[in-house]
Amino acid sequence: MNTHPKRPARRALVFLAAATAAVILLPPAPARSESSTLRLDPEVLSGRVAQYLLGEVEVETRPARRGGMAQFPGNIQLSGEHFSGLLISQTEPSIAANPANPANLVAAFHDLFPTTHDFVCRFTASFDGGATWMLGTVAPLQAAGNFCSDPALTADADGNFYFAYLDISNGATGSDVLVAKSSDGGLTFATFSVAARGIPAKNFPDKEYIAADAWPRSPHRGTVYVTWTDFLNSTDPHALDNGQIKVVASRDGGATWSEPIALSHSAQYPEAISGSLPVVGPDGTVYVFYADFISNTGPLSIRFAKSSDGGRTWSAPADVASGLNSPGRFRLRNADPRFGTVPGAGFRANSFPTAAIGPDGAIAVAWTDFPNGACVNDGSGRPPCFNSDVRLARSTDGGARWSKPADVSDDKGTADQFFAWAAAHPDGRVSLIWQDKRLDPANINFDTFYSSTDNGRGFTANVRVSTATSTTGLTTFIGDYNNLAATGNEVHGVWTDRRYRNNDIFTARGILP
Numbered sequence: 001m002n003t004h005p006k007r008p009a010r011r012a013l014v015f016l017a018a019a020t021a022a023v024i025l026l027p028p029a030p031a032r033s034e035s036s037t038l039r040l041d042p043e044v045l046s047g048r049v050a051q052y053l054l055g056e057v058e059v060e061t062r063p064a065r066r067g068g069m070a071q072f073p074g075n076i077q078l079s080g081e082h083f084s085g086l087l088i089s090q091t092e093p094s095i096a097a098n099p100a101n102p103a104n105l106v107a108a109f110h111d112l113f114p115t116t117h118d119f120v121c122r123f124t125a126s127f128d129g130g131a132t133w134m135l136g137t138v139a140p141l142q143a144a145g146n147f148c149s150d151p152a153l154t155a156d157a158d159g160n161f162y163f164a165y166l167d168i169s170n171g172a173t174g175s176d177v178l179v180a181k182s183s184d185g186g187l188t189f190a191t192f193s194v195a196a197r198g199i200p201a202k203n204f205p206d207k208e209y210i211a212a213d214a215w216p217r218s219p220h221r222g223t224v225y226v227t228w229t230d231f232l233n234s235t236d237p238h239a240l241d242n243g244q245i246k247v248v249a250s251r252d253g254g255a256t257w258s259e260p261i262a263l264s265h266s267a268q269y270p271e272a273i274s275g276s277l278p279v280v281g282p283d284g285t286v287y288v289f290y291a292d293f294i295s296n297t298g299p300l301s302i303r304f305a306k307s308s309d310g311g312r313t314w315s316a317p318a319d320v321a322s323g324l325n326s327p328g329r330f331r332l333r334n335a336d337p338r339f340g341t342v343p344g345a346g347f348r349a350n351s352f353p354t355a356a357i358g359p360d361g362a363i364a365v366a367w368t369d370f371p372n373g374a375c376v377n378d379g380s381g382r383p384p385c386f387n388s389d390v391r392l393a394r395s396t397d398g399g400a401r402w403s404k405p406a407d408v409s410d411d412k413g414t415a416d417q418f419f420a421w422a423a424a425h426p427d428g429r430v431s432l433i434w435q436d437k438r439l440d441p442a443n444i445n446f447d448t449f450y451s452s453t454d455n456g457r458g459f460t461a462n463v464r465v466s467t468a469t470s471t472t473g474l475t476t477f478i479g480d481y482n483n484l485a486a487t488g489n490e491v492h493g494v495w496t497d498r499r500y501r502n503n504d505i506f507t508a509r510g511i512l513p
Contacts, residue, residue, distance in 0.1 A: 040231055043381035046207040047092055047480045048110055048119050048149040052172050056476045070450055072510045075467045078124055079505040088112045089503040091479030093494035094152045099214045100159035102487035103129040106186030107494050108151040109505045119147035121165050125186035130492050130509040139180055140192050145170040150207055157214040161186050162254055164210035164226055174200040177208045177228055181254045195226045195248050195257045204231040211278040218284030220310035224250045227276040227288050242266045243273040245290050249311035263288055263305040263314055270295045272328055275352025281361050289353040289365055293328030296377045300326040302353050302367055320393050320402050326351045326369035330385040332416050334472045335444050343380035347476050354421045358428035364456055366392040366420045390420040390434045394456025403456050410462045411438040423486035429454050433484050433493040445469050448495045465508050470498035
């Protein structure tokens with residue numbers, strides 16, 4: 001696969017043609033009426049599902065404890081325009097490393113294939129530490145006409161990869177959570193199981209994520225956990241945004257799954273709950289982090305529940321941090337001059353948490369909020385916000401106490417930082433990547449940046465990972481997350497990149513000092 005492929009000058013003409021075609025081919029957004037079988041505001045849904053329903057267009061019309069800086073020698077494009085003369089949008093990447101062979105990595109991402117609303121999830125594998133990649137096929141779905149959303153990857157101690165994703169029915173009236181398994185290093189994901197099934201007009205699973213217990217001394221080693229946000233309740237008059245976090249576990253390698261357990265209450269509008277992430281500690285304790293917030297205005301709480309018996313019973317939810325200045329779901333500035341004055345201008349972003357646990361059991365949780373910024377309540381469900389920051393809190397006692405949130409970025413200006421992801425190394429340090437607008441005085445275009453921490457208070461000097469700046473343009477969607485895998489003294493980031501004015505997936509291998 002080529003690094004920094006050249007694109008001809010005629011690309012601009014192709015781009016305009018594709019953009020025009022995309023606008024023509026896009027179906028109108030379904031009306032939000034009382035007769036709709038989806039009594040759910042599409043703005044509450046994640047990524048591609050909301051984009052499908054709304055018809056949004058993607059193409060354009062502190063001191064550190066360690067010395068030295070991480071080195072990122074180059075970027076590799078994982079996705080491609082696989083149809084002649086068309087720009088294809090790829091977003092929301094995930095990546096996992098094989099605990100039994102750290103040189104074996106698997107990445108996955110959304111892909112438009114072959115038509116505007118035919119969403120699939122593709123995967124690609126590396127066996128040389130991310131130097132080269134072999135593009136696989138697509139994740140299996142249950143029926144023709146369905147589409148894939150929200151790809152997520154993990155790996156167990158034996159080197160099996162698990163690929164979780166949503167299987168969305170044509171028209172987005174139903175959603176199931178599938179988990180496909182690979183035993184050949186991610187070259188194929190031929191079989192799958194249903195981890196959670198949705199019932200149209202009753203419940204709609206969304207924004208799932210997955211984690212495997214690969215710790216050598218865990219009593220629950222081999223258990224795989226999947227969490228998601230459950231939307232809809234046909235008997236609930238406030239079901240426009242009644243997100244509830246649920247979890248299932250598999251103790252037989254993903255063949256079968258436990259009955260779903262609710263970890264949170266069912267939020268009633270304007271409260272909202274979403275963005276769950278499972279993470280396993282070295283003693284086998286599994287933590288599920290999520291965002292709990294008041295839509296449009298905030299405040300935001302980052303919350304968690306935990307289980308020490310392999311997911312059979314769970315603690316009551318507790319706070320990592322609360323009273324945070326964020327409406328949970330929001331928009332950040334793009335090149336649209338109407339941003340901040342017209343609802344829907346800007347691109348989608350969120351305050352959903354990312355987390356990592358080191359071999360000593362220390363937990364790091366990061367998210368985006370606005371300690372020095374502000375949002376304008378425009379009643380849209382995703383208000384425009386300004387000056388977002390990535391912040392991190394840490395616990396060394398299983399979540400009983402948390403440090404005060406600390407800024408990850410060393411940028412002292414008002415540029416937006418967003419879409420962070422964290423991963424822990426065998427030596428306990430935690431690496432993070434995020435997207436960052438500090439190189440653009442207009443606070444529109446973005447790059448990917450990196451830092452690490454030993455203690456959750458001091459962070460290494462921020463390092464630019466992307467070798468070219470992403471042009472945001474008028475896009476309203478660049479995905480809901482990026483991702484990061486950590487091995488030994490290396491990190492492997494994947495992110496949505498717009499250096500070619502279109503959503504593409506890039507990766508970079510970082511070498512830590």
